[in-house]
Amino acid sequence: MVAERAGTSIAAVSLVVNGKQAGRISDENAERVRAAVRELGYVVDSTASALARGTSDVVVLLAPDLPNPFFGRVINAVQETLGPRFQLLLFASPTGEQPTVADVQRLAALRPAGLLVSAPTVEFLDDAPPGVPLVLLDAPGLQDRAPTVNYDLASGVRALIAHLAERGHTTIGYLDGSTPAATYELRRTLLQAEAERRGMTLLTTPPVRSRPDIAEAMAATEAALPGWRAAGATAVIAASDTLAHGVLAACARAGLRVPEDIAVAGFDDLPASSVTAPALTSVALPGDLLGSVAARLLLSLIEGGEAPETHELPAELVVRASTG
Amino acid sequence: MVAERAGTSIAAVSLVVNGKQAGRISDENAERVRAAVRELGYVVDSTASALARGTSDVVVLLAPDLPNPFFGRVINAVQETLGPRFQLLLFASPTGEQPTVADVQRLAALRPAGLLVSAPTVEFLDDAPPGVPLVLLDAPGLQDRAPTVNYDLASGVRALIAHLAERGHTTIGYLDGSTPAATYELRRTLLQAEAERRGMTLLTTPPVRSRPDIAEAMAATEAALPGWRAAGATAVIAASDTLAHGVLAACARAGLRVPEDIAVAGFDDLPASSVTAPALTSVALPGDLLGSVAARLLLSLIEGGEAPETHELPAELVVRASTG
DNA sequence: CTGAAAGCGCTTACAG
DNA sequence: CTGAAAGCGCTTACAG
Secondary structure, X not given: OXXXXXXXXXXXXXXXXXXXXXXXXXXXXXXXHHHHHHHHOOOOOHHHHHHHHOOOXXXXXXXXXXXXXXXXXXHHHXXXXXXXXXXXXXXXXXXXXXXXXXXXXXXXXXXXXXXXXXOOOHHHHHHOOOOOOEEEEOOOOOOOOOOXXXXXXXXXXXXXXXXXXXXXXXXXXXXXXXXXXXXXXXXXXXXXXXXXXXXXXXXXXXXXXXXXXXXXHHHHHHHHHHHHHHOOOOEEEEOOHHXXXXXXXXHHHOOOOOOOOOEEEEEEOOHHHHOEOOOOXXXXXXXXXXXXXXXXXXXXXXXXXXXXXXXXXXXXXXXXXXXX | OHHHHHOOOHHHHXXXXXXXXXXXXXXXHHHHHHHHHHHHXXXXXXXXXXXXXXXXXXXEEEEOOOOOOHHHHHHHHHHHHHOOOOEEEEEEOOOOOOOOHHHHHXXXXXXXXXXXXXXXXHHHHHHOOOOOOEEEEOOOOOOOOOOEEEEOHHHHHHHHHHHHHHOOOOEEEEEEEOOOOHHHHHHHHHHXXXXXXXOOEEEOOOOOEEOOOHHHHHHHHHHHHHHHHHOOOOEEEEOOHHHHHHHHHHHHHOOOOOXXXXXXXXXXXXXXXXXXOOOOEEEEOOHHXXXXXXXXXXXXXXXXXXXXXXXXXXXXXXXXXXXX
């Protein structure tokens, strides 16, 4: 360790570099260490540090659909609230799939300081490395397993169904996500209950599903559209905006006018949803809030704070042209 | 190390686990080690392994705009061709910004097996950790610094300008990316040269720029639109589809019909571009090819193969309604 | 073919 | 306040 070239023991350097000199190193020596560090451009070897300490300064965000524009703001917010102390690394499993046990083991071997997991499955939680601070994002019904940040989907759903009812719709097709995440389960359940409460029908059998991919969603919709229309559907709700984009594409190809022939709505309020043809009505899920709150929970967990409570974020309806 | 509980020395376990027993461990002992590993569910501690070996099995993909849907296919392809031997981790700098020197140092301290860097700046390459296998993606003009996978932008640009010329356009507004990546520089230069060659005008002064964010692109376009129209522009090209989505939004708000009043085109051919209002003409940059070729180059670099050559991928024009 | 040992670059009790 | 030393869990020459 070259840094000690400037006078002190190697332990002293470690203490100063980690800001633990308080009352253990003289100000004079501390200053000499800092000078040496500066001159030599020394930076702690995080691998060795992680080995000695048992934990690294890496925080991993796992999401099944990371390239979804939804995560842009989540990532930025997480980075910002984590600050420079931690390094955020992202782990993406192939779109719509869950990380394998092997993936999880390899992540654990990285000794992350913390894990942020979006839309996890129960299976994933069973495999999760024990002892690693863990915060779940968008994982309704799983808050007994770990601190969780959820959206208040119920109120968003209520607003969406009320809006469609007001527009005179009574039968609604539903394009579900094929990912086995709890949040999709909940969206469907809530929509169904709310529709029922108002004497409306949400068409969920046979189930129509797609991974978060516009082309796949379009194909699924094209196949389902005749059935939905035959059942009297005048509107389609998709479990996410990406899926809804596929619905729009399918309607266009089928020669259906939106919203005149059929209304369309989604969840997320992606940036692109304001420029689709037509602009998309959506239940907005604010990603920046999700990221900042989750990161704050994780920080308090890492600092040994008591298990923080679960948080619920607003989910507001944004009405645009696709529902008239 | 509990695994040696099953008979052999700890060195033997290491050799077997790493598949280096060839002619060094008896088949009998090797088998006993494997059995023990299985029973105990042992998995190598990658931190310690990385420290001892000087390198980890982590490959890092750096991209300034990771949540851009463009990267979905890139990531999938990279993961697939890297195989199970390596763990792909993603590093995102805030949208449109470049990683800082501190970021780079912390990545280097991770001792990655390799680095994949998308749309890097020259400054980044100056800071890049020496000795780490490095492959550049979409980095025209930088192939003397490291093996690079580029798109054949020239032919895409030629097709786009030819298409607009054929439609009778002679003056074209240009919305540039504000990221200081070489690829944006090249797109502008090529467009300008090609327009000039055909006696057309690409409006680049004053420069109009935006980060890859629909709202920001819309604002930039709204500010520029009067000037462009006054100069006689009947078309707008954006440096990426995300920017083009902002242009579409701005045109809609200004009451301009696309393509009747003004034609619009972009680069990337994002999935959402087929469902915008109207569907967007775009120079398609196939992300899956980019990812698989780059990963293959990196693998050969890691395996100590000689510096692979630079590759060029096709960039074909996809014509849709936004240009008539 | 096999094992004891040094070393990777840190951190952290533990004596002074 | 300071330093010598053990230890984190592996890998890899090096003797047998």
